[in-house]
Amino acid sequence: MPLPTAVLWDLDGTMVDSEPYWVAAEHKLAQMYKVNWTVQDELSVVGAALTDTGAALKAKGIDLSVAEIVDFMVNSVVTDIGAEVPWQLGVLDLLAALKAVEVPCALVTMSYQVIADQIIAGTAPGTFQVVISGDNVTHGKPHPEPYLLAAERLGVDITRSVAIEDSFTGLASARSAGARVLAVQRKLQIPAAEALSRVGDLASLTVEDLSRIAAGHVIDRLTLQEE
Known part of the structure; x- marks a missing residue:
């Protein structure tokens, strides 16, 4: 089976438990400005652009600009x-296995470059x-x-x-771009959906599994179903 043209990785929650x-x-x-930031508020911004998170915090009553809020969080x-x-x-x-068979990888994150650079520094050169x-x-x-x-x-299809x-935010982005999608269930409960592969973690995932997903098969290890 042909290898994927590429694997496109989200960062926060997917690669590292940084949520x-x-x-x-x-x-x-929220504590500094004495505003109420609930669990539902947290969940509503998972995977979102940092400016959207900043706007949500500002709307709660934090008396800073969106840019200042984002700078605080990033730092x-x-x-x-x-x-x-x-x-x-x-x-x-999995990153090492993909590198060994020369499948290109991209990091696609709403975190800022300074954070992405920190993470990439912990991987092998050329990953x-x-x-x-x-x-x-x-x-x-x-x-x-x-x-x-x-x-x-x-330069890939x-x-x-x-x-x-x-x-959900990241899955919507990837789907609308035309990529095959694999959901790793972390903080959010992601329901089964058409053409959506799902796993609980990446420990048992192989390059062959990714090749099958790229070819249009669905792997759902949360329900133990594969198509």
Whole structure:
């Protein structure tokens, strides 16, 4: 079976368990400005562009500009990741396997470049050929621009690529760009859907599995069904 033309990776939640870092930054701001930031508020911005998260926090009553809110959150997460990169199970092994068979990879994240650079520094040289970060696109997820731009810069057919995501926002972005999609169920409960592959983690996922997904098969290890 042909290999995927590329694998397009989301970062936060998918590759690294950094969502708690973002949530902590949100709550620091909420506490500083004495506003109520609920669990539902947290979930509503998972995978969103940082400017959208900043706007949501500002709407709650945080007396800063959106840019200032984003800067605060980015600096907070940079500090946390600098202390520890919380890799998700199976990610580094799968990246190494893809590199061994020369499947190109792109990092497609709404985190900013400074955070993407920290993560890439923890992978083998040449693991990622392209990085699309939230501060380098006009339209963030769920708009298709980030994934379309990644495929364009890789020079690949996006319809034969696989995007790995953990949020509804990211899945919508990848789907609308034309990529095959694999959902990793993390913080959000992602229901079964047509043409949606799902796993609980990446530990058991192989290059062959990704090739099958790229070819249009569905692998759903949350219900133990495969098509």
